Amino acid sequence: MKAKIGFGFGVALAGFFSLVPFLLFVSSAFKTQTQITAVPPQWRPEFSLDFFISAIGRYGILDYLKNSLIVAGSTTLITIGLAALAGYALARLPRKWAGMVLMAVLACAMFPQIALAGPVWRLLRLFGWLNTYQGLILPYVALTLPLALWILTLFFREMPEELEAAALVDGCTRLGAWFRVVLPLSAPGLFTASILCFIYAWNEFFLALLIMTDPAKQTMPVGIALFQGEHTVPWGEIAAASFITTAPLVLLVLLFQKRIVGGLSAGAVKG
Amino acid sequence: MRSRDLPLFLVLLVPASLVLLVFIAAPVGQSIMLSFQRIIIGLPQLGSPFVGLDNYRELFHDPVARHSLRITAIFVGSTTFFELTLGLLLALLINRRFPGRGALRACVLIPWAIPTVVSAQMWRFLFNDAYGLINYALFGAETHRYVAWLAHPLTALLAVIAADVWKTASFAALLILAGLQVIPEELYQAAKVDGASAWQRFRRITWPLVRPALLIALLFRTIDAFRVFDLAFVMTQGGPADATNVLQLYGYKKMFVEGWLGYGSAVSVLVFVIVMVLALVYVRLVGRRVMEAR
Amino acid sequence: MKLLVRIILVGLILGVGWGGGTAAAGEPTTVVFLTWKPNQPEVWNELIDRFHQAHPGIKIKIQVGPHSSTEYHAIVTQRLKNKDPSVDVFFMDVIWPPEFANAGWALDLSPMFPAEERDRFLPGPITANTYKGKIYGRPCYLAAGLFYYRRDLLDKYGFKPPEQWPEMLDQGRVILAGEKAPDLKIYSGQFKQYEGLVCDMLEFLWSNGGAVLDPRTGKSRLAEPEALAALAFVREKIIGRAAPVGAINYEEPESLELFVQGKAVFHRNWPYAYAVADDPAKSKVAGRVGVTSLPAFPGHGPASTLGGWQFGLSRWSRRPKEAWRFISFMTSTESQKLLALKAGLAPTRRAVYQDPEVRTALPHLIEFLPSFEHARPRPLSPVYPMISQELQRYFSRAIVDKEADLTALAKITGAKIEQLARLGAAVQP
Numbered sequence: 001m002k003a004k005i006g007f008g009f010g011v012a013l014a015g016f017f018s019l020v021p022f023l024l025f026v027s028s029a030f031k032t033q034t035q036i037t038a039v040p041p042q043w044r045p046e047f048s049l050d051f052f053i054s055a056i057g058r059y060g061i062l063d064y065l066k067n068s069l070i071v072a073g074s075t076t077l078i079t080i081g082l083a084a085l086a087g088y089a090l091a092r093l094p095r096k097w098a099g100m101v102l103m104a105v106l107a108c109a110m111f112p113q114i115a116l117a118g119p120v121w122r123l124l125r126l127f128g129w130l131n132t133y134q135g136l137i138l139p140y141v142a143l144t145l146p147l148a149l150w151i152l153t154l155f156f157r158e159m160p161e162e163l164e165a166a167a168l169v170d171g172c173t174r175l176g177a178w179f180r181v182v183l184p185l186s187a188p189g190l191f192t193a194s195i196l197c198f199i200y201a202w203n204e205f206f207l208a209l210l211i212m213t214d215p216a217k218q219t220m221p222v223g224i225a226l227f228q229g230e231h232t233v234p235w236g237e238i239a240a241a242s243f244i245t246t247a248p249l250v251l252l253v254l255l256f257q258k259r260i261v262g263g264l265s266a267g268a269v270k271g
Numbered sequence: 272m273r274s275r276d277l278p279l280f281l282v283l284l285v286p287a288s289l290v291l292l293v294f295i296a297a298p299v300g301q302s303i304m305l306s307f308q309r310i311i312i313g314l315p316q317l318g319s320p321f322v323g324l325d326n327y328r329e330l331f332h333d334p335v336a337r338h339s340l341r342i343t344a345i346f347v348g349s350t351t352f353f354e355l356t357l358g359l360l361l362a363l364l365i366n367r368r369f370p371g372r373g374a375l376r377a378c379v380l381i382p383w384a385i386p387t388v389v390s391a392q393m394w395r396f397l398f399n400d401a402y403g404l405i406n407y408a409l410f411g412a413e414t415h416r417y418v419a420w421l422a423h424p425l426t427a428l429l430a431v432i433a434a435d436v437w438k439t440a441s442f443a444a445l446l447i448l449a450g451l452q453v454i455p456e457e458l459y460q461a462a463k464v465d466g467a468s469a470w471q472r473f474r475r476i477t478w479p480l481v482r483p484a485l486l487i488a489l490l491f492r493t494i495d496a497f498r499v500f501d502l503a504f505v506m507t508q509g510g511p512a513d514a515t516n517v518l519q520l521y522g523y524k525k526m527f528v529e530g531w532l533g534y535g536s537a538v539s540v541l542v543f544v545i546v547m548v549l550a551l552v553y554v555r556l557v558g559r560r561v562m563e564a565r
Numbered sequence: 566m567k568l569l570v571r572i573i574l575v576g577l578i579l580g581v582g583w584g585g586g587t588a589a590a591g592e593p594t595t596v597v598f599l600t601w602k603p604n605q606p607e608v609w610n611e612l613i614d615r616f617h618q619a620h621p622g623i624k625i626k627i628q629v630g631p632h633s634s635t636e637y638h639a640i641v642t643q644r645l646k647n648k649d650p651s652v653d654v655f656f657m658d659v660i661w662p663p664e665f666a667n668a669g670w671a672l673d674l675s676p677m678f679p680a681e682e683r684d685r686f687l688p689g690p691i692t693a694n695t696y697k698g699k700i701y702g703r704p705c706y707l708a709a710g711l712f713y714y715r716r717d718l719l720d721k722y723g724f725k726p727p728e729q730w731p732e733m734l735d736q737g738r739v740i741l742a743g744e745k746a747p748d749l750k751i752y753s754g755q756f757k758q759y760e761g762l763v764c765d766m767l768e769f770l771w772s773n774g775g776a777v778l779d780p781r782t783g784k785s786r787l788a789e790p791e792a793l794a795a796l797a798f799v800r801e802k803i804i805g806r807a808a809p810v811g812a813i814n815y816e817e818p819e820s821l822e823l824f825v826q827g828k829a830v831f832h833r834n835w836p837y838a839y840a841v842a843d844d845p846a847k848s849k850v851a852g853r854v855g856v857t858s859l860p861a862f863p864g865h866g867p868a869s870t871l872g873g874w875q876f877g878l879s880r881w882s883r884r885p886k887e888a889w890r891f892i893s894f895m896t897s898t899e900s901q902k903l904l905a906l907k908a909g910l911a912p913t914r915r916a917v918y919q920d921p922e923v924r925t926a927l928p929h930l931i932e933f934l935p936s937f938e939h940a941r942p943r944p945l946s947p948v949y950p951m952i953s954q955e956l957q958r959y960f961s962r963a964i965v966d967k968e969a970d971l972t973a974l975a976k977i978t979g980a981k982i983e984q985l986a987r988l989g990a991a992v993q994p
Binding site: 007010011014015017018019021022024025028036038082083085086088089090092093101103105106107108109110111112113114115116118119120123138139141142143145146147149150151154155158174175188189192195196199202203205206220221224225233235238241242245246249250253254 | 276277279280281283284286287288290291293294295296297298299301302360361364367369371373374375376377378379380381382383384385386387388389392393394396397402404437441442445446448449452453483484487490491494498500501519522523526527532535536539540542543546547550551554
């Protein structure tokens, strides 16, 4: 019994701390201008949707949303595709070899992004890809590949080779075995990597700032940074925008959460 | 692995390698080259002479850089510790079946899902000394007791740490959760049948088997923590009096604000080297058994 | 044969590339304007529409970055330092022209912007845009540090706006004692470790007769008694006393919010703050706000830091003539009048201040004019960003660490600044 109460308490605490700061901030989206910075603060908002209307109409959030969806979505698809293929190879290649490749890949993830920004910018200019979707997507793929590769390689390694052996004996090609046996069983890993990739691409700021100056192509983080005028920080609109920008992500997680934890059934593993 | 699979496997590695080479390895190489040159963007007449290790020598003697390194080390140590611990607890929580589990999972992901530029603004707002809701939560309407969190060096650093832990504990939780999913349920059943307590089940089953996921979380968290930038930039601009002037922010100021392209690149290379060394240490100490055969 | 084909191909490509710069007959020329996101985009769009009507052969293409000075600087310099011809017109913060001029990023506008024309502008911005005798920017709007106060509170206690800093403290103490409001502070300003800190601190320094550098000798004046006394005043009497300790993390928004919530008697800010403070939808003290020049220390005159933005023309622009026409239009008397009336941006042309429409609609703007006329630019140097970082570090340390030895710090910072200034002055643009 004590365990159950302790558990319940833990759940409540986790929910509380995750949500409350965000809710407090987002409640500003429903307030009026003078209420937001009132001293002392008033935590119950006078209900007003002005900021949402302003954020959408005046600040054009929906365009930024569209661009972010395109960029983050494409990045995720490409990264997971590449990482699933390469991860499979790394999982099945001799350990020492694969270990070296993984460390090299890790090294790529370690370099500070702000230093990469300049050279990447010049590269994109060379290709004529500034202010294009692919100009942002490809660097994002490169930035998210290391984590995706590590997650998927370790996941694929967990798959006992007997399962594939069975498929191969049945006449599958190597890739066929991968597609039919290994991938479905790695669903948790795939979806975890996908969500992390998506969120990373969704939230990346510095590269997007330098590469996209065409308002038609700018993504959410840059868009929100543009809310600020000279010396003005429109807390209300920013709070409304945060609400709008987080909603798709939460929806995504809710939709796919079964997959994240829809783990291996013991039978399949024991096989 | 059958030997005739080798060509296939090598081919599978090509697309990913290509992307990484072009968009990361090449720029990294360029940055490293720049770190050996003396370049001031605003003074192009001085050219870009090759100065060998001078930038690094200067970095070594730069008191602001040393201070930045100290601050960053404190930041990395604290945030990684709290995030991994909280992440592990959260993951264990979410791993159990209970009604509302999906909702909690989504809740817990919200901090990570918000763009850092937004959450940085949010924390700047929440920690405000006059209308910040944190002061309100602690002291209610007694405004004379409000604390100016971001105005004192120590509390400013703590505030930035708190903001980062809030944001990233869920990243760690998600990673560790994925790792927990792989542990077969029967092991727990068998242990329960054998009369093992919850702690023993954790120690004997969970802990060893969740290590790979923990390692990934530790590795990537440390890497990211060393490169923290947005939080300090928005909340405090590195102040007060450089108390939150983390290394990446210092590098940014040197490179993009002051125009010391060579020196700024050297700061980035320094961060890179430190993180690389740490990663090697982790993999050696913790990961060896993990990386090799199960 | 193959070689010939190749040469022709290359020639074609080069020809197309070159030809692309000038307009083909009948096709409008595109001028790319890399701007920051304005506070009132409608007003700027209206201006650009007017330009299109007046100049049908030119089309303005807008690219946008954040208004944050550092972020905008990163975006603009990224293109300019890489000799990117894709940007024609951009903005420069008032502290950038020497840097841009020296690096050869901004085109020398002297041929198109002669002396008679320059005289029609206020002197401060013109000085800020001039480097080694040539002019590199055309001032769009300006800002200067102004002193805001609660007219109702001062009237209630029979005070006139203070002309000296110590007087402000005395008035403040009386008011606080009388009002018995625990949240009320005497003063609100910007003291976070960023560029704004330099603006605020220089006003204190200058108004005591101090300075950062002597322009003729290149020596630092930070360790002189006037400068140290001003700094000590801020450290001991303002931070944590007249102003809340949290001011150490205030930028313009936070400091203004304190004032418009009615929690500060006096406030230092740029001209934009007036419109906010007087708007009942945004301010609890609307209608009760007065503005004047900043106070000074006894025996000295007031000082105000110059701010504002100027248009620059990229050295690598392929259509400088059209770009100049755009800049010229945007800084014409008519345009500046529109920006003043509809966006509250202070004009840089004297003529606009004489305009009867402006005088009726914005009477306070005329009151700001003396501060504008005397606004001082920050040290003019191509390496100002580096000097600024040193100043920010110094000032922040001084006000945060009450035990720090100011004289020692001033000497160290001064030495660094001298070195940097020498570096910047030694090169030829």
